Amino acid sequence: MSGWLHHLIIVPVLLPLTVGAGMLLLEEPRRRLKASLSLFSTLVLISVAIALLQLAQGNGAEIGVYLLGDWPAPFGIVLVLDRLSALMLLLSSVLALASLLFSLARWHRAGPHFHPLFQFLLVGINGAFLTGDLFNLFVFFEVMLAASYGLVLHGSGTARVKAGLHYIAVNLAASLLFLIGVALIYGVTGTLNMADLANRLPAVATEDRALLQAGAAILGIAFLVKAGMWPLCFWLPTTYAAASAPAAAMFSIMSKVGIYVILRLWLLLFGADAGSVAGFGGSWLFYGGLLTVGFGTIGALASQDMSRLAGYNVLVSSGTLLAVLGVTDMAITAGALFYLLSSTLAISAFFLLIELAERGRRAGADILAVTLEAFGETEEEPLHEEEEAGIAIPATMAILGLSFVFCALLLAGLPPLSGFIGKFILLAAVLDSSGTATVSLDAWLLLAAVILSGLAAVIAMTRAGIRTFWAPLGRSVPRVRLIEITPIGLLLLLCVLLTVQAGPVMYYLQGTAEALHAPQRYIEGVLSAPRAGQTAQGGGA
Amino acid sequence: MELIVALGIGVLVASGVWLILRPRTYQVIIGLSLLSYAVNLLIFGMGRLRVNAAPVLEAGAAVDASQYTDPLPQALVLTAIVISFATTALFLVVLLASRGLTGTDHVDGREPGT
Numbered sequence: 001m002s003g004w005l006h007h008l009i010i011v012p013v014l015l016p017l018t019v020g021a022g023m024l025l026l027e028e029p030r031r032r033l034k035a036s037l038s039l040f041s042t043l044v045l046i047s048v049a050i051a052l053l054q055l056a057q058g059n060g061a062e063i064g065v066y067l068l069g070d071w072p073a074p075f076g077i078v079l080v081l082d083r084l085s086a087l088m089l090l091l092s093s094v095l096a097l098a099s100l101l102f103s104l105a106r107w108h109r110a111g112p113h114f115h116p117l118f119q120f121l122l123v124g125i126n127g128a129f130l131t132g133d134l135f136n137l138f139v140f141f142e143v144m145l146a147a148s149y150g151l152v153l154h155g156s157g158t159a160r161v162k163a164g165l166h167y168i169a170v171n172l173a174a175s176l177l178f179l180i181g182v183a184l185i186y187g188v189t190g191t192l193n194m195a196d197l198a199n200r201l202p203a204v205a206t207e208d209r210a211l212l213q214a215g216a217a218i219l220g221i222a223f224l225v226k227a228g229m230w231p232l233c234f235w236l237p238t239t240y241a242a243a244s245a246p247a248a249a250m251f252s253i254m255s256k257v258g259i260y261v262i263l264r265l266w267l268l269l270f271g272a273d274a275g276s277v278a279g280f281g282g283s284w285l286f287y288g289g290l291l292t293v294g295f296g297t298i299g300a301l302a303s304q305d306m307s308r309l310a311g312y313n314v315l316v317s318s319g320t321l322l323a324v325l326g327v328t329d330m331a332i333t334a335g336a337l338f339y340l341l342s343s344t345l346a347i348s349a350f351f352l353l354i355e356l357a358e359r360g361r362r363a364g365a366d367i368l369a370v371t372l373e374a375f376g377e378t379e380e381e382p383l384h385e386e387e388e389a390g391i392a393i394p395a396t397m398a399i400l401g402l403s404f405v406f407c408a409l410l411l412a413g414l415p416p417l418s419g420f421i422g423k424f425i426l427l428a429a430v431l432d433s434s435g436t437a438t439v440s441l442d443a444w445l446l447l448a449a450v451i452l453s454g455l456a457a458v459i460a461m462t463r464a465g466i467r468t469f470w471a472p473l474g475r476s477v478p479r480v481r482l483i484e485i486t487p488i489g490l491l492l493l494l495c496v497l498l499t500v501q502a503g504p505v506m507y508y509l510q511g512t513a514e515a516l517h518a519p520q521r522y523i524e525g526v527l528s529a530p531r532a533g534q535t536a537q538g539g540g541a
Numbered sequence: 542m543e544l545i546v547a548l549g550i551g552v553l554v555a556s557g558v559w560l561i562l563r564p565r566t567y568q569v570i571i572g573l574s575l576l577s578y579a580v581n582l583l584i585f586g587m588g589r590l591r592v593n594a595a596p597v598l599e600a601g602a603a604v605d606a607s608q609y610t611d612p613l614p615q616a617l618v619l620t621a622i623v624i625s626f627a628t629t630a631l632f633l634v635v636l637l638a639s640r641g642l643t644g645t646d647h648v649d650g651r652e653p654g655t
Contacts, residue, residue, distance in 0.1 A: 135617055142624045149631055158642045162650040165566065165639050168632050169648070172573050173561065175628070179580045179621055186614070187587030 005055065009066040009081045011048045012089055012126035016041055020119030028112055035104055038115040042097045045122065049090040056086035057508060063522055065132070065529035073527050074196040080132035080526055083512040084337075088129045088260055091341060092253050094494065095348050096122055098487035102352050103246035105484045110155040110244065117154070121147035121250060128257050132526055134182050134192045137261065141178065141226075145171050148254060151247040152239060163242035170235045174225040181219025188212045195526035198268045198519060201277060213280055216269065220262065220281060227258030228318045230292040237299060237311030245355035248307070249348040255314055256344055259321050263333075266325070268519045282326045286442065289323025292316075293449045297456040306354045306464050310347060313411050316453045317343040323446055324426055331429035334513035338506060339422035342498055346410035346419060349491035353403050356485070357468050359478040396480050401469045403485075406492045408461035413454045418498040423450055425506070546586055553579035564653070566636045566646050570629065577625040581618045588614030 019041040023034050055064060064081035067073065100118065108114040124144025131137050149171075152164045186192055188208045189200045204212055225232045236255070240248050262285070270280045296315030303309045317339075324336045406417065413423035427450060430443050439447075498505060515521065553575050560572025588611035596612035598604055636646075643650040 135620070139620065139624070142628070146628060146631065149628075149635070153635065153638075156638075158650065161635065161639045161642050165635055165648065165650075168628075168635055169561070169569055169573070172625075172628055172632065173576070175624075176573075176576050176580050180583060183580070183584040183587040183614075183617075186584075186617075192613075 005051075006064070006066065008048055008051055008055070009064050009079050009130065010068075012045055012052075012093075012130065013079070013123055015044060015048070016119040016122040016126070020116040020123065023116045023119065024113070031109065031115075034115040035108060038100055038118060039104075041119060042093060042100050042122075045093040045126075046090070046097060049086065049093045052081055053086040053090050056081055056083045057511070063525040065526050067529060067531060070532050072531055073529050074191055074193045077136045078132040078193065078526055078529065079130045080195075080522070081130065082522060082525075083508065083515055084260070084264065085129045087337070087341075087508070087512065088256070089126055091256075091344060092122065092125045092129070095250060095253050095344070095491075098348060098352065098491050099246040099249040101487040101490075102249070102484055103244075105481045107155070107244050107246050111153075113150065114154055117147045117150040118246075118250070121151060123147075125253060125257055129260060132194050134185065134194060134197070136192075138175070138178055138182060141257075142175060144254065144257065145175065148247075148251065151250070152243045154247055155244045159242045160244075163239045166235050167239040170225065174222045177218050177225075178222035181215050181217075181222060184211055184215025184218065188215065193526070194265065194268055195523040198271075198273075198523050199527070201269055202273070204277075206276075209277065213277065217281065219265075220284075223258045223261045223265075224288070224322075225258075226255065227262065227322065228255050228292065228315050229288045229322055230295040230315075230319070233292065233295070233315055233318075236315060237303070237308050240311040240314060240351070241305060241307035245352050248310070248351040252314055252344055252347040252351060255318050256340060259318060259325075259340065262322070263325055263516065267328075267333075267516045268522065271328075271517065271519055273520065279328065282328055284326070285322050286326030286446075287323075289319045289321070289326055290445060290449050292319025292322060293453050295319070297453045300460040301456050303460070306358060306468065307351075309460055309464055310350050310354060313343075313347055313350070313457065316457065317347060320426075320450060320453070323449065324430070327430065327433060327442075327446070328517075329429065329433040330513050330517045331510075332426065332433060333516060334506065334509045335422065335425035335429045337509045337512060338418075338498075338502075339426055341505075342410060342418040342422045342495060345491050345495050345498070346407055349403070349488050349495075350407040350411065352484075352488050352491075353400065353407060356478060356480050356488075357400050357404065359480075396477050397469065399485060400478075400480065401465075403488050403492060404461075404465055404469065406495070408458070408465065410492075410495055412457040412461060413450075414458070416499065418495045418502065421499060421502050423454065426450065542590055542592070546582060546590060550579045550582050550586070553582070564647055564649075566639065566648055569648060570632055570636060573632070574625075574629055577621070577629070581621055581625075584614050584618050584621065 019037055023037060026034055052064075065073070066079040066081070068077045068079065070076070096118070103114065103118075121144060124140050124142075124147055127140030128137060128144060131140055149164065149168050152167055153160050182192065185197065188204060188211050189197055191197050191200060201212070221232070228236045240251055243251060266281070266285070270277055270282075272278055293316055296312045296319055299312035300309055300316065303312055320343075321336055321340055324332050324339075409417045410419035413419040427447055430446050431439060433443070557572045557574075557576035557579060560568045560575065563569065563572070591610040594608060594610040596610050596615055598609065639650060640646050645652055647653070
């Protein structure tokens, strides 16, 4: 990787940052310009993510390291591109495009500064995926959280402010835990670079090991709050249900940021090479994940409201991922990544769909109308209504119902869609991983959790579907615009593609899992990254 | 000195934890502030406590690392202060919005028992 291509690594952070900051200078009424800028940035992000994915895949062994300020690796801050981060970047930018398109129909007018906040959220998410430094990770986390505090309140209203208050308090406390964890780890090892940290861990003196493990555990709690592991997850369904649809769709990847960091750090720091601290906390992840699946399943069955149902589905998805990551097996990790892709896309589509399906019968719609009045300019309204009548889609209920069935199949993990493939790969790998003819108790537990949560998802989704689509009590058919249904179609189409192209995708994911389980290459790649000054001299450029 | 710093961190954390578990939003925000002070002191402590040692190297002179204090925690604390200041300000705004919308400063948005 050389020349200008190398600088692509920093584009996912710089581009939304510049666009978002620039948009702050524009006046609030210039929404059309802001929307086009935002759309432009998101589209560029997708193409950059695809290019980075190809770079990460093409290089195979090599990983892309970007030295900020050209300081050598353990001293300066690095951005690291490998298969996993490239994949997550692509996922986040695709979700961003879908949410943004959806918001263009009406939501982006429901409050001030939607587009800049959206771009800053992307800065934080992309940065968290790319960074190779613990403290830098904290900074990107905070950028992401600060933007999400704004987005969760987007559209205002009592419910959002109440949920937002809890969300912010919980996450501020989690951020402080993050700092304590980072400080303890720095105090013991004297480094914050993840690769350098992984190198130094086996050499930590025995008397310091308890402090190190305490630091790692506190750090883990901060990420698990984000990922939503029981009992750290009570804020999640309320917040996600209260957030506006495009914001909620983006939040479904924010939970996955927590999962990503755990996957990355845990396999890097406490993988098989870590000596005496290898596998630290694995059983906590496993049993915590199982409990999360249980809690999410019960919550999904109990929820009356579709948005809460979606929130509990986020928990089930997180719990399944945490539990299978706790098993630490290469094949299972690959399956988990496939499940992650499929469930994130499906949940995002579901969050967007809920808003459409419940439109016209939900109290929230009135609040939206009020805030639209408060923030929207009156002269735009008549034009806007014409526009709305012009490209509303035909057979609305049929299309919404069909999308709902797709979401239900994906979330429950029924054939023929990618949800089934994801769970099947997971379960097959879990059964294989025992190695012997007898299947261990843990494997049975996991099997039961995944299958029962699927069953519960079928029941909950069927009930919600019947109530919404088959038994309407005095509801009017919602008017749905083309631009609102397109992103849902896009996300579901991606799930179908994921089903059809499961082979190539799994091939990529297996490579990713292998790289994650053999982090030596990552460590060497980061620590021996050549400085730009040196390559310039060597290449004579 | 170690004892004083450790006691200070401990008292701050204890007060902070007690306050964020209180039902009024103002108590929560003060609790979070106290916690963030404690965390900043902890980060300092993790760079080892030293008195009368400069964090920045002198240009030109021969460098003896043992004569200097660790500059990294100081940079980290600076970043942490800025971030926690910004998020506290943001939280304060949400707190005021909640007070305005619900008419109470209880964290649940309604007085218990009503």
